[in-house]
Amino acid sequence: MTHQTEKTPEGVQVLVTGVRPVTDRDRLAVLAARPLAPARPQKPLNIGLFDEDARRQLDWTDLLRASPARNDETTN
Secondary structure (H helix, E strand, C coil), rough: CCCEEECCCCEEEEECCEEEEEECCHHHHHHHHHHCCCCCCCCCCHHHCHHHHHHHCCCCCHHHHHCCCHHHHHHH
């Protein structure tokens, strides 16, 4: 019984029966099947509809309704 061999940088390797060597194509297929991951965390989109800082601001109409000077004018 002769075993298949494979030349590697470390020298000639004997392959186990029924096991084929891992090729560059196999390695690339594994890398391609991985889910994409960002290189760095995503920055928040703080503009327009998604601007959470703007959501915390009061409207001018709310300020006018709450101002004591405005309340005095309406009662007189």
